[in-house]
Amino acid sequence: MKVVVDLNACDLHGLCVEAAPEVFEIGDDGVLHVLIESPEQGLRAKVDKAVRECPTGAISIEE
Amino acid sequence: MLRRIAIVGASLAGLRAAETLRARGFDGELTLIGEEPHRPYDRPPLSKQLLQGALEPEDTFFRRKDGYDALSLDMRLGVRASSVDLHLRRVALADGTFADYDRLIIATGARPRTLPGIAPRAGLLVLRSLDDAIALRRELLNASRIAIVGAGFIGLEVAASCRARGLHVTMIEALPLPLFPILPPALCEMVAAMHRDHGVDLRTGVTVTGAIGESRVAGLALSDGSRIDADVVVVGIGVVPNTEWLVPSGLTLDNGIVCDGSGQAAPGVYAAGDVARVTNQWYGSSPRIEHWTNAVEQGVHAAENALAGPEASTSFSSVPYFWSDQYDRKIQFVGLARGHDEMVVVDGSLADRRLTALFRRGDRLVACLAVNQPRALINYRKLLAAGASWEAALSGRHT
Numbered sequence: 001m002k003v004v005v006d007l008n009a010c011d012l013h014g015l016c017v018e019a020a021p022e023v024f025e026i027g028d029d030g031v032l033h034v035l036i037e038s039p040e041q042g043l044r045a046k047v048d049k050a051v052r053e054c055p056t057g058a059i060s061i062e063e
Numbered sequence: 064m065l066r067r068i069a070i071v072g073a074s075l076a077g078l079r080a081a082e083t084l085r086a087r088g089f090d091g092e093l094t095l096i097g098e099e100p101h102r103p104y105d106r107p108p109l110s111k112q113l114l115q116g117a118l119e120p121e122d123t124f125f126r127r128k129d130g131y132d133a134l135s136l137d138m139r140l141g142v143r144a145s146s147v148d149l150h151l152r153r154v155a156l157a158d159g160t161f162a163d164y165d166r167l168i169i170a171t172g173a174r175p176r177t178l179p180g181i182a183p184r185a186g187l188l189v190l191r192s193l194d195d196a197i198a199l200r201r202e203l204l205n206a207s208r209i210a211i212v213g214a215g216f217i218g219l220e221v222a223a224s225c226r227a228r229g230l231h232v233t234m235i236e237a238l239p240l241p242l243f244p245i246l247p248p249a250l251c252e253m254v255a256a257m258h259r260d261h262g263v264d265l266r267t268g269v270t271v272t273g274a275i276g277e278s279r280v281a282g283l284a285l286s287d288g289s290r291i292d293a294d295v296v297v298v299g300i301g302v303v304p305n306t307e308w309l310v311p312s313g314l315t316l317d318n319g320i321v322c323d324g325s326g327q328a329a330p331g332v333y334a335a336g337d338v339a340r341v342t343n344q345w346y347g348s349s350p351r352i353e354h355w356t357n358a359v360e361q362g363v364h365a366a367e368n369a370l371a372g373p374e375a376s377t378s379f380s381s382v383p384y385f386w387s388d389q390y391d392r393k394i395q396f397v398g399l400a401r402g403h404d405e406m407v408v409v410d411g412s413l414a415d416r417r418l419t420a421l422f423r424r425g426d427r428l429v430a431c432l433a434v435n436q437p438r439a440l441i442n443y444r445k446l447l448a449a450g451a452s453w454e455a456a457l458s459g460r461h462t
Binding site (some may be wrong): 030052053055 | 086125
């Protein structure tokens with residue numbers, strides 16, 4: 001799986017950081033960073049949670 | 064063996080429930096019933112981007128039409144559920160059809176309150192649904208003066224959107240401040256000042272006593288004896304849960320569907336979202352919560368527990384979160400401020416309208432509000448979820 005973030009849509013709600021801190025981080029630059037672009041399957045449930053909880057639908061997964 | 068699951072309510076909670084059921088491997092019949100003719104859409108943009116013209120109605124749909132193929136739903140839109148028989152395990156629809164179920168998830172949401180004693184007429188609108196938003200946007204095209212009744216989040220966001228369109232806005236609030244008592248007075252005053260600085264004629268401590276205009280609204284009469292002219296009136300004075308259809312069912316209804324911590328309202332029957340009162344372990348009571356994130360979490364939770372069954376169900380535990388975008392400010396709130404003992408601004412200031420405020424009850428951190436400081440909110444959300452002490456929250460304020 002590959003995590004794709006639409007930074008234009010990202011509104012910095014930060015729910016993804018809570019759902020999957022291994023994968024998402026808001027940096028000192030005030031921008032969302034994807035720490036692991038292709039997370040292992042063990043993180044799947046957390047990334048799925050981040051996707052469905054994102055209020056702007058900014059996160060998607062490419063298989 | 065579960066063969067049939069019915070979901071009543073095709074908005075965010077219902078959709079997330081359906082998605083979760085399929086993601087967890089449920090391959091039986093899945094019926095999604097929605098009163099509105101539209102496939103599920105996102106509400107937060109309605110009062111903002113859609114009203115301002117930055118988004119079109121089709122941009123608000125969660126999934127494209129072909130995005131439902133993979134969910135394999137029996138989607139029944141444009142028809143309302145009229146009753147449920149808990150013994151027969153059957154939902155009756157207004158068009159005379161039925162949906163039988165082994166598990167039922169109810170997510171029928173809420174509808175706007177209307178002004179008591181004021182008859183419907185052209186130009187008098189509410190904002191809840193996509194159709195409401197389309198109608199309001201159409202009305203705004205030919206309007207110059209807007210009156211907004213109720214300075215809650217919907218009213219304030221509509222006010223900001225109308226100002227962005229250059230319209231004259233008068234806002235009427237019965238309480239002394241906007242957003243009171245959801246937020247402490249100091250924050251309410253900040254919000255009031257922000258709207259006045261953006262040109263909103265904000266009138267607090269007054270109520271609407273009548274509408275002017277016969278077939279079409281022309282203005283409002285207020286309790287202080289004044290009258291205001293308006294081409295369009297938007298009423299945003301809260302919502303009522305859609306539970307009337309459940310009255311004969313025997314479910315416990317009290318300002319929403321009363322559920323236990325698993326989201327269950329009766330054996331095999333779950334509720335989620337704005338209509339539900341699910342016991343939330345994080346603060347040990349079962350309020351009805353009208354927030355976007357709550358609809359997601361409860362929709363997912365209800366679906367998981369519907370599949371797991373009562374023995375393997377999990378308890379709902381969540382720190383409530385909401386946000387509001389007004390002008391160039393994003394207000395974010397996480398936690399529960401009700402009954403707090405103290406609020407401390409730990410970063411920024413009310414004067415700058417850019418700040419982080421923490422709320423204490425007893426010796427605990429119970430809530431955090433951030434205005435244009437999204438990173439701070441993320442850090443305090445973690446502390447809130449972990450049940451952090453006030454001392455720990457304050458000591459972490461510069462990290």
